Amino acid sequence: MRFFGLAPRTTPRHSTSKENLVMVDYFRILLNARLAKMEERGASAVEYGLLIAGIAALIVVAVFALGPVVKEAFSDTCASIKSGNSNISSNC
Secondary structure, eight states: OOBTTBOOOSSOOOOOHHHHHHHHHHHHHHHHHHHHHHHHHHHHHHHHHHHHHHHHHHHHHHHHHHHHHHHHHHHHHHHHHHHTSSSOOOOO
């Protein structure tokens, strides 16, 4: 009987001890590679978390550092509008 154009094997092929060891080594290498890949994913997630935490900390520092400067700019603008130096009449 042919399957996809291949003739069946007439004599069973028994693997030798050396072939078994090669296959075991091959599977061990595959498993180690897969485990290493999983560890890298975990490390990447931790690195992204640290990156996001660092960016959030920089935003907080920038808001606290620039807050008074921005508040003063808005106060000056409001005072300018109230004093009549502008043609916009509004309540600040």
